[in-house]
Amino acid sequence: MQKLKRGSSCGKRAKLVAMATMTAYAAMSRSDAKAQQMVAAAAGKEPIPAQLPVRRFRIAEGPLTTALDQYRQQSGVTLKLEIPPEILATFTARAVVGLYPNDSALRQLLAGTGLNFTFDGTDAVRIGVRNQESVNVNGGLPDAVSMTKFTEPLLDTPQTVVEVPQFILHDEQNRSLLDAVRNVPGISIAAGESGAQGDNLTIRGFTARNDIFLDGIRDFGSYYRDSFNFEQVEVLEGPAGVQFGRGSTGGVINQVSKMPTVDKFIDVQTQFGTDGTRRVTADVNEPLPNFAHGTAVRVNAVGYAGGVAGRPFDETRRFGIAPSISFGLNSPTHLTVSYFHLNDDDTPDYGLPWFENGLAHGVNRHAYFGFPDANHLRTNDNIVTLKANHAFEGSGDVDLHTIARWANYPRDVQITEPQICSNVSVSTPVGGYVAALPTNALNTHLPCLYTQSTPAADITVNRNQIQIKSVEGDLWDQTEVTAHFKTFGIRNDFAGGVEGGREVSNPIKTSYTEFGINSVTPTNLANPNPSDVFAGVGYIASITHVTSESVGLYFVDTLKLGRRVELSGGVRWDYFDTSYNLYAPTTSIPGAAPTPNIAPLEQKVDQPTYRAAFVFKPNQHSSVYFDYGTSFNPSAETLSLSVATSILPPEENESYEIGAKYSLFHQRLQLEGALFRTEQDNARETSPTNSNVIVLAGNQLVKGVQASAVGQLGGGTDLVLGYAYLDSSVIFSQEFPTSIGFPLANVPKQTFNAFITHNLFWKISGGVGSNYVGSRTASSTTPYVGTNHSGPITFAPGTAPCGATATTCYEVLSTAMKQVPGYWVFNLMVKRSITHRIELQANIYNLFNRFYIDQPHPSHLIPGAGLSALIGANFRF
CATH class of the missing domain: 3.55.50.30 (Phage tail protein beta-alpha-beta fold)
Structure with missing residues (x-):
C-alpha cells in the first residue's frame, strides 16, 4: 500500500x-x-x-x-x-x-x-483505494473560455462562443486553423490580400484577418497556422473591444495552446494521404511532481509535407516544434515558459482568374498559372511566451495573471496571380454610362477585347507577380487581476487589467510592371504552361517601416443578483500610436515609375469601448441573455497607413445580441442560439477616381440568426452542428451609391456545418460531416459588373453623362453579380481501436469530388480541394 x-x-x-x-x-x-x-x-x-x-x-x-x-x-x-x-x-x-x-x-x-x-x-x-490508475481521459466539452478575462462559465457568458474541442480536431484530422473554424457557423474563408498572406477570413460579415489571437494575445503574423499545438479553438462572435482592443468587428478567434499537465503520456499520430500528405505529430508530456512544487514538461512537434487534391503544383512543406515547461502546478503560483516555432517552405497557388462576373469560361479546374520553380512562400515564425498566475493565499478569491510575449514573423513570398481584364472601379446599372471599358491586365493601356464568346485558347492571361519580403514583430505584456467578492451583499466577479506593447512591420515590395506593362511572360487560358522559365525585370517599388505602440486599460464586472439574474458591464480605454515611413529607391529600369517617397506619418488614436449585458437563468442548466458591445478600427489597424488615412478617425462598430444557452444530459450536450445585429459606422471609402481621396462615409450592416451544438452523448456519439443566416448589406455609401442594398464581400447568406460520430461494431467508430457555404460576392463596393456595353457614343464637351471632362461614353446594356456560387462538401471518417494504445483512422474529404471556389478575392479565385483520403495510425503510451 x-x-x-x-x-x-x-x-x-x-x-x-x-x-x-x-x-x-x-x-x-x-x-x-x-x-x-x-x-x-x-x-x-x-x-x-x-x-x-x-x-x-x-x-x-x-x-x-x-x-x-x-x-x-x-x-x-x-x-x-x-x-x-x-x-x-x-x-x-x-x-x-x-x-x-x-x-x-x-x-x-x-x-x-x-x-x-x-x-x-x-x-x-x-x-x-485502488490498484489501477484512473481511466485516462482525452479532450471533453469545454466549460469555460480559457482566457481569464472571461470570469463566467460558458453557460453564463452573454455572448456567442463556439469552441472547437480537441476530440473534434482529432476525429476530423484537422491540419490547420482554417480546417478547425469550418466547424463554426458564420465564418467564411477568403483568399490572402496582396500585402498579407496567411489565414484570412470573415466573422459575421467583417474581415477578421487581424483578429486572430494566441492564448489571449494578438497573433499578428501573416502565416498559415498549423493545428499541431492546439488544445482547442475558441471563436467569440460579435464586437469584443473591451476584452481585445482594436478590431473584433465581427468577432475574434483564439488559439488555445497545449500546456503541460499532471498526466504522463506520449501521443503520436501519423497520416498518409492520396494528395501526397505525409504528416507526423508527437505530443509528449512528462510530469515532475517532486520538483518546484510540481513541474511538468510538454513538447509538441509536427513534420508535414503534402499537396492539395486537384491542384497539381500546390505544396506545403512544414516543420514545427512547441516545447513548454510549467512550475508550481501544486502551489498557488504557476509559471509556464513556452516556445513556438513553425517553418514553412511552400509552393503557393493563387488559383484561377475571373472574367467579368465569374470564373473564366473554358478554364480547367486543375490549371496552374504560376511558376512552380520560382513561386514560393517561406515563413519562419518564432514565439516565446511567459505566463505567470498567482492565487493570493488568505483571500481565496483574488488572482493575479500576467502573460508576456516576444514574437518574430519573417516572410518571403512570390506568388503569381492570374488576371485577364482589369477590375471595374464602380458598379454601373443598366442604362448608365461609363467613361472606359475594362483594360487588358497585361497592358493597362489597351482595352480588354475578350468577350464570353472568345474561345479560351485565344485568351492571354497576365501573370501578375506579388513579391514581398517582410518581418513582422510583436513585444507584448498583459497583466490582469481577477477577483470574486461581495459588495452590499451582491457577489461580484471582476476582471481588470492593463496590456500594451510594440508591433512592427517592415515589408519590401518588388514590382515587375513598368508603365502599366508587365514584363513577366504571360500564358494561355486554356493551356497554361507551368514549365515556362520565369523571366521578368523586377525592381524594389517600396520599402516600408511601421511601428505601433499601444496600451489598453480595461475592466469587466459581473453582478450576481440572486441565483437567477446577472448584470455585467465593462469599459476599456485604448491608446494606439503608429509611425509610418515609406521609401522608394531609385531604379535603373527605363521608364519605371516607383512609388513616390512619403514623408514620415504618425497617427494617434485615443478611443474608449463599452460592454453591457444581462443574463437570466431559468435553472442551473440554462441562460437567456442580452448583450451590447462596441469596438473600433483605426486606419493603422493592420500596420498600414497613407497620407489620406493618417488623418481619419477610426471606424466604429456596435452590436446587439439576444441569445439562449442550454446544457443537457448532464453537461454532455451544449446548445446555444442568438439573434444579432452589427453595424459599422463611418466605414472608410476610397474614391474610385482618385486613390488619394479617402473618406469616412460608409455604413454597413449585418443582422442574422445563429445556432450551434457540441456534444459527447456517450457510446462514441460525438457531434458538432452549426447554422448561421447572415443578412448583410451596404446601407449608405458616398463614393459607391450603386452598392447600397447589396451584400458585403465574402458574406454567404447561409452557412451550415455538421460532424457526427458514433460507435458501430467490432470496435469501429464512424463519422459523417458536411459543410455548406452560400454564394458570395467579391467586393462590397462593386458587387456587380457590366457584361455588355454599347459602342462608343460621342458627346459635346461638358454634356457627357460619364464624367465632366469626358466626350466619349459607353452605355451599360446588361449587368451581373460578381460572385461565386454556393457549395456543399461531404466528408467521412472511420476508426478502429486495435488495442487501448493503438488506433487506426481513415478520413475521406469532398466525397463527391465537388468543384467549388473556397477562397474568393476581387482579382483571383482559389478552388477547394478535390476528393482525397487520409489514413493513419494513432499511438498513445
Whole structure:
C-alpha cells in the first residue's frame, strides 16, 4: 500500500483503524474492479474512456474533506466516497488553481494520498483505494473560455462562443486553423490580400484577418497556422473591444495552446494521404511532481509535407516544434515558459482568374498559372511566451495573471496571380454610362477585347507577380487581476487589467510592371504552361517601416443578483500610436515609375469601448441573455497607413445580441442560439477616381440568426452542428451609391456545418460531416459588373453623362453579380481501436469530388480541394 500523507499527527490506534478500514475497502474495490472487467470481457468490449469537461478550479491546500467539497461545487460532479469521512479528514489535499479537465484536477487533489478514483460517465466519480490508475481521459466539452478575462462559465457568458474541442480536431484530422473554424457557423474563408498572406477570413460579415489571437494575445503574423499545438479553438462572435482592443468587428478567434499537465503520456499520430500528405505529430508530456512544487514538461512537434487534391503544383512543406515547461502546478503560483516555432517552405497557388462576373469560361479546374520553380512562400515564425498566475493565499478569491510575449514573423513570398481584364472601379446599372471599358491586365493601356464568346485558347492571361519580403514583430505584456467578492451583499466577479506593447512591420515590395506593362511572360487560358522559365525585370517599388505602440486599460464586472439574474458591464480605454515611413529607391529600369517617397506619418488614436449585458437563468442548466458591445478600427489597424488615412478617425462598430444557452444530459450536450445585429459606422471609402481621396462615409450592416451544438452523448456519439443566416448589406455609401442594398464581400447568406460520430461494431467508430457555404460576392463596393456595353457614343464637351471632362461614353446594356456560387462538401471518417494504445483512422474529404471556389478575392479565385483520403495510425503510451 502506498504511504499515506497525514494532515495532523494521530495516535497509534487511529492509524491502525485507518489502515484496517482502507485495506477492507481496497479488497472490495478490487472485487468490484474485477467484476467490471468480467462484464466488459463478456460483452467483448474494452471500456471506453469518458470525455470530461474542462473547468476553472480554485481550490486551496488544506483538509481533503474541504477540498473535495470545493471540487464538488466547482466541477458539478457527484462524489461517491468508498472510505469513511473520518478517514478522509486525516488527509491533506494539494492546491488546484487553473483550467483543467475534471479528472486532472481530482488527480492533483489526491496526489500523494494513496487514494485513487474512477469516473462513472462524466458526472459521477468513486474515490477509494485502488490498484489501477484512473481511466485516462482525452479532450471533453469545454466549460469555460480559457482566457481569464472571461470570469463566467460558458453557460453564463452573454455572448456567442463556439469552441472547437480537441476530440473534434482529432476525429476530423484537422491540419490547420482554417480546417478547425469550418466547424463554426458564420465564418467564411477568403483568399490572402496582396500585402498579407496567411489565414484570412470573415466573422459575421467583417474581415477578421487581424483578429486572430494566441492564448489571449494578438497573433499578428501573416502565416498559415498549423493545428499541431492546439488544445482547442475558441471563436467569440460579435464586437469584443473591451476584452481585445482594436478590431473584433465581427468577432475574434483564439488559439488555445497545449500546456503541460499532471498526466504522463506520449501521443503520436501519423497520416498518409492520396494528395501526397505525409504528416507526423508527437505530443509528449512528462510530469515532475517532486520538483518546484510540481513541474511538468510538454513538447509538441509536427513534420508535414503534402499537396492539395486537384491542384497539381500546390505544396506545403512544414516543420514545427512547441516545447513548454510549467512550475508550481501544486502551489498557488504557476509559471509556464513556452516556445513556438513553425517553418514553412511552400509552393503557393493563387488559383484561377475571373472574367467579368465569374470564373473564366473554358478554364480547367486543375490549371496552374504560376511558376512552380520560382513561386514560393517561406515563413519562419518564432514565439516565446511567459505566463505567470498567482492565487493570493488568505483571500481565496483574488488572482493575479500576467502573460508576456516576444514574437518574430519573417516572410518571403512570390506568388503569381492570374488576371485577364482589369477590375471595374464602380458598379454601373443598366442604362448608365461609363467613361472606359475594362483594360487588358497585361497592358493597362489597351482595352480588354475578350468577350464570353472568345474561345479560351485565344485568351492571354497576365501573370501578375506579388513579391514581398517582410518581418513582422510583436513585444507584448498583459497583466490582469481577477477577483470574486461581495459588495452590499451582491457577489461580484471582476476582471481588470492593463496590456500594451510594440508591433512592427517592415515589408519590401518588388514590382515587375513598368508603365502599366508587365514584363513577366504571360500564358494561355486554356493551356497554361507551368514549365515556362520565369523571366521578368523586377525592381524594389517600396520599402516600408511601421511601428505601433499601444496600451489598453480595461475592466469587466459581473453582478450576481440572486441565483437567477446577472448584470455585467465593462469599459476599456485604448491608446494606439503608429509611425509610418515609406521609401522608394531609385531604379535603373527605363521608364519605371516607383512609388513616390512619403514623408514620415504618425497617427494617434485615443478611443474608449463599452460592454453591457444581462443574463437570466431559468435553472442551473440554462441562460437567456442580452448583450451590447462596441469596438473600433483605426486606419493603422493592420500596420498600414497613407497620407489620406493618417488623418481619419477610426471606424466604429456596435452590436446587439439576444441569445439562449442550454446544457443537457448532464453537461454532455451544449446548445446555444442568438439573434444579432452589427453595424459599422463611418466605414472608410476610397474614391474610385482618385486613390488619394479617402473618406469616412460608409455604413454597413449585418443582422442574422445563429445556432450551434457540441456534444459527447456517450457510446462514441460525438457531434458538432452549426447554422448561421447572415443578412448583410451596404446601407449608405458616398463614393459607391450603386452598392447600397447589396451584400458585403465574402458574406454567404447561409452557412451550415455538421460532424457526427458514433460507435458501430467490432470496435469501429464512424463519422459523417458536411459543410455548406452560400454564394458570395467579391467586393462590397462593386458587387456587380457590366457584361455588355454599347459602342462608343460621342458627346459635346461638358454634356457627357460619364464624367465632366469626358466626350466619349459607353452605355451599360446588361449587368451581373460578381460572385461565386454556393457549395456543399461531404466528408467521412472511420476508426478502429486495435488495442487501448493503438488506433487506426481513415478520413475521406469532398466525397463527391465537388468543384467549388473556397477562397474568393476581387482579382483571383482559389478552388477547394478535390476528393482525397487520409489514413493513419494513432499511438498513445
